Amino acid sequence: MNFNVLSPVSDSVLAHNELLSEQALGRKLKIHSKQNGIPDLDGVKIAIIGVLENRNDVNYIGEELQFDTLRKSLYALFPGNWFTQIADLGDILQGDSVEDTYYALRTTLSVLIEKQIIPIILGGSQDLTYANYRAYDSNAPMVNIVNVDSNFDLGDSSIDMKNNSYLGKIILEEPFNLFNYSTIGYQTYFNSQEEIDLMEKLYFEAYRLGEVNNTISLVEPVMRDAHIVTLDLKCVKASEVGEKQKYSPNGFDGKEICTISRYAGISNKVSSFGIYEYKPLYDDEATAMLIGQIIWYFIEGVNCRVKDDDFKDDINYQKYNVLIENEELIFYKSIKTGRWWIEIPFLPNVNNKLKKHTLLPCMHEDYVEASHGKIPERWYKAYKKNSF
Known part of the structure; x- marks a missing residue:
């Protein structure tokens, strides 16, 4: 070079x-x-x-x-x-x-x-x-x-x-x-x-x-x-x-x-x-x-980086499903670090930027709010952006 x-x-x-x-x-x-x-x-x-x-x-x-x-x-x-x-x-x-x-x-x-x-x-x-x-x-x-x-x-x-x-x-x-x-x-x-x-x-x-x-x-x-x-x-x-x-x-x-x-x-x-x-x-x-x-x-x-986003093996994470209205929100929590992610679904009929479902980093508070019926704003924006 x-x-x-x-x-x-x-x-x-x-x-x-x-x-x-x-x-x-x-x-x-x-x-x-x-x-x-x-x-x-x-x-x-x-x-x-x-x-x-x-x-x-x-x-x-x-x-x-x-x-x-x-x-x-x-x-x-x-x-x-x-x-x-x-x-x-x-x-x-x-x-x-x-x-x-x-x-x-x-x-x-x-x-x-x-x-x-x-x-x-x-x-x-x-x-x-x-x-x-x-x-x-x-x-x-x-x-x-x-x-x-x-x-x-x-x-x-x-x-x-x-x-x-x-x-x-x-x-x-x-x-x-x-x-x-x-x-x-x-x-x-x-x-x-x-x-x-x-x-x-x-x-x-x-x-x-x-x-x-x-x-x-x-x-x-x-x-x-x-x-x-x-x-x-x-x-x-x-x-x-x-x-x-x-x-x-x-x-x-x-x-x-x-x-x-x-x-x-x-x-x-x-x-x-x-x-x-x-x-x-x-x-x-x-x-x-x-x-x-x-x-x-x-x-x-x-x-201090820790590789904690490998969700292929379920011994590495806990999975939480939350139902809000017509949506099922899927959360993942790393057992290693305690950090949270939320799944953005793949929309097959849309000309979207994602080729498969992807995971969006989030906070524990997002899961708590979802459990009380409130859709996390980060998830909503990522979902809408993916729907363009």
Whole structure:
């Protein structure tokens, strides 16, 4: 594979790394350096890639990106009791055009995903999610995206794509590989009523900030069904980040955003994770450290993954049937982890996206509500989406 599009980690970061404790995370990484080139990826499970592209930010005024401060913060952290090998492959530089950068990112991610290496993408503007999504064209027939964001980013698909309108392009451009899109932590006043109505009409999932603040565990089953997780740093409240990064007084605090990141890591399906809208400032160590900790918790989650969704052998699960009106809802509970799923039936007479019945991650509360005669909303939306 040709990784020529990747620029090595800077010498100043590598010099800083040499001064760290032998136990620090940075000393345990396989790092792309000018001296040694791209590291051998045999045995690597997670690869960090920076993308120095922000020209499609609607507020772009020519500022340059760099991830040196961020890397220094991440490298200085101590790893948990981890068994996964991690590589830092350096940065993808801006291409002659934004499309060139998209192409470089898409082809790089496609190879990593095929090798079952999970990329952690550092951005840059969030329209890079579009290139991330396109990397799955040859790897997965149907893709689920979870966006941790205060905005839906639907935008106007009739005009050129920007960081606040990439979703419209994903939905409307062939090949149509998007099955589900979920937004975690949206804030109503940042989204037009038309966008909110369209999310509802497409049976996409949207969880308001207050809803997630009250019950953060509802994020777990949503993440369990995701292939791509894209995180916009504007969803973090202004008091948690540096001067240039401040966006809204309301948002997730540091603890919540790290919990959400860990849920993404724990998911057996998540195969790429992007952190976007980083706006570096020379003395802003708080934002760099927060991103470092978000990445740390994602890696921690990956190390805690448990294969618990094998329902071929009934010694691995308990099955529950619930009758509501004319519907029979079938729930499965993993004996190993206690996590729950609900079956989405196959509709043979409909030109649907699913070729067989499939299992949708859910919570124990969904089973309890179904037992009291209430159809779970996640099941309803998945069922309706499958009926298109």
